[in-house]
Amino acid sequence: MQFEVTILGSNGAIPAFNRHPTSQVVTYNGSNYLIDCGEGTQLQMSKYAIKRGKLDHIFISHLHGDHYFGLIGLLTSFNLNYRTADLHLYGPTGLDEIMNVHFKYAETKLKYTIVFHELKADEPRIIFENRYFSVETIILKHRLPTTGFLFREKQPLRRIITEKIAEYGIPQLTIFDIKHGADFTTEDGRSIPNVELTREPNLPRSYAYCSDTIYHEAIIPQLNGIDLLYHESTFVDEHADRATETFHSTAKQAATIAKKAGAQKLLLGHFSARYEDLGMILNESRTVFSNSHLAIEGETFPVDIRKIDSI
Amino acid sequence: MQFEVTILGSNGAIPAFNRHPTSQVVTYNGSNYLIDCGEGTQLQMSKYAIKRGKLDHIFISHLHGDHYFGLIGLLTSFNLNYRTADLHLYGPTGLDEIMNVHFKYAETKLKYTIVFHELKADEPRIIFENRYFSVETIILKHRLPTTGFLFREKQPLRRIITEKIAEYGIPQLTIFDIKHGADFTTEDGRSIPNVELTREPNLPRSYAYCSDTIYHEAIIPQLNGIDLLYHESTFVDEHADRATETFHSTAKQAATIAKKAGAQKLLLGHFSARYEDLGMILNESRTVFSNSHLAIEGETFPVDIRKIDSI
Numbered sequence: 001m002q003f004e005v006t007i008l009g010s011n012g013a014i015p016a017f018n019r020h021p022t023s024q025v026v027t028y029n030g031s032n033y034l035i036d037c038g039e040g041t042q043l044q045m046s047k048y049a050i051k052r053g054k055l056d057h058i059f060i061s062h063l064h065g066d067h068y069f070g071l072i073g074l075l076t077s078f079n080l081n082y083r084t085a086d087l088h089l090y091g092p093t094g095l096d097e098i099m100n101v102h103f104k105y106a107e108t109k110l111k112y113t114i115v116f117h118e119l120k121a122d123e124p125r126i127i128f129e130n131r132y133f134s135v136e137t138i139i140l141k142h143r144l145p146t147t148g149f150l151f152r153e154k155q156p157l158r159r160i161i162t163e164k165i166a167e168y169g170i171p172q173l174t175i176f177d178i179k180h181g182a183d184f185t186t187e188d189g190r191s192i193p194n195v196e197l198t199r200e201p202n203l204p205r206s207y208a209y210c211s212d213t214i215y216h217e218a219i220i221p222q223l224n225g226i227d228l229l230y231h232e233s234t235f236v237d238e239h240a241d242r243a244t245e246t247f248h249s250t251a252k253q254a255a256t257i258a259k260k261a262g263a264q265k266l267l268l269g270h271f272s273a274r275y276e277d278l279g280m281i282l283n284e285s286r287t288v289f290s291n292s293h294l295a296i297e298g299e300t301f302p303v304d305i306r307k308i309d310s311i
Numbered sequence: 312m313q314f315e316v317t318i319l320g321s322n323g324a325i326p327a328f329n330r331h332p333t334s335q336v337v338t339y340n341g342s343n344y345l346i347d348c349g350e351g352t353q354l355q356m357s358k359y360a361i362k363r364g365k366l367d368h369i370f371i372s373h374l375h376g377d378h379y380f381g382l383i384g385l386l387t388s389f390n391l392n393y394r395t396a397d398l399h400l401y402g403p404t405g406l407d408e409i410m411n412v413h414f415k416y417a418e419t420k421l422k423y424t425i426v427f428h429e430l431k432a433d434e435p436r437i438i439f440e441n442r443y444f445s446v447e448t449i450i451l452k453h454r455l456p457t458t459g460f461l462f463r464e465k466q467p468l469r470r471i472i473t474e475k476i477a478e479y480g481i482p483q484l485t486i487f488d489i490k491h492g493a494d495f496t497t498e499d500g501r502s503i504p505n506v507e508l509t510r511e512p513n514l515p516r517s518y519a520y521c522s523d524t525i526y527h528e529a530i531i532p533q534l535n536g537i538d539l540l541y542h543e544s545t546f547v548d549e550h551a552d553r554a555t556e557t558f559h560s561t562a563k564q565a566a567t568i569a570k571k572a573g574a575q576k577l578l579l580g581h582f583s584a585r586y587e588d589l590g591m592i593l594n595e596s597r598t599v600f601s602n603s604h605l606a607i608e609g610e611t612f613p614v615d616i617r618k619i620d621s622i
Binding site: 013014015016018039040042043046047063064065069070072073076077080081092094095097098101102104105106107143144 | 324325326327329331332350351353354357358374375376380381383384387388391392403405406408409412413415416417418454455
């Protein structure tokens, strides 16, 4: 199943060096889920061919502008493009009020419904769920109430061994049950145990988005064994004091969270406008956690499938 | 004196074909005056090297998002960059309320003062004036209260003939008076009439910004003899009905306004997202007004000096 993250912007508060403010898209099985929506997000979506029609859920971490100033433009463009499908918007208290004051003065009459899900940054909660995965909040520590988002795949089904379908004449309608663990009874009454028909399912995968936050070990248990972790790394080590003052993290701190959580891979983002060259952020992170990568806009990072026997 | 217009964006409501929503900068004698501020304006300013430090006045025509959704980002970046100088913001009723609700939830404490000048779209008024030029509102006809902006140079001074300074030993401090029309008395008591020392001043120049508006002849007297006119031209003639329905103009209508106002040059902008190729907009305009040009982002259009003898 497709499960990947495309970066639309990963700069910190002020756009710099043609780097856009924060926004990214999680694509799961052809549907898009937008996380944060800094200024210019709708233009970045066009540039990187992210389909607006496949987007029904937008998650906003907090109300600093570099994480949501592009939202009103995107919501307005949906309307101008005659969207009718509901749009689910998850964000902090106040986000709906802000959008509504824009709409009021523009005399905008929405052709679609925005279903606003107000997020409280007090304790982790599951805020979205479908048959494949759930999204839960992560309680981050920043100057404003801020939540991260954890996309957690449900237990995938057992994987049927294709040759067995012909061998035992398994009807299409029965495959669903077998993937769920059922045995199969042949036409002549033989019972074939499930383990003979299927392989172990893949491990459920997970992706966590943590931005913005100071170094905050309280999130580690929730992130335990995460496949792909995006953690903000606004500063290099030299500016660790500045990170603490502004409730942000350094690259090494991001890497430490990844290491302590037993993450598979780390994406670094929310880069300060003071750094034109991001090499030092990457290098510092890799001294602590080798599988670190810069979240460069336009790049797509798959959440890799892990088989049980690969543990 | 430098007097020019740089286009940062000139697309209509929805960004398309990598064209940005409306924003432009009037630069006069090294200072910048921003007109409208669609999403992405601060990034476009960086791209085209428009200095934020030289910007103290922002004019917003109306509260459709493609004309101001970039404003909150720009105002926030000013703050993050430790701006302290006052920022004068001219715009419709409600613009201050919209900005303040953003600031409230971000807990932003501004380090500088935004002086908000509320614009009424009832009759033209002078809203800004310095020693060189004034800015007056133009009352446009759109779905929301909308004003254009007319930059009108004051009468330039007479132009001193350089050789006369040496010939008569004119002291530096006297030149100011001579440019204002004074005669000069030489050391030996001769009175030299001003006409012998100076040439006629250049004509005062003017630039008018008209967007968004339906075709509206009531603005023509105010635009009489305008040097450079930016007039929206959202549609081609084929979609004239759509222009009327949405209170926009066609290219030919923009050209007709330019022609009837006796404009020197016309800039066409606010292009509909339905046109990838803008050639037809330009061609249709030129059938009515030959000195028509597309307002392509990144391009700078000087308001040309006109000497009296060039009339």
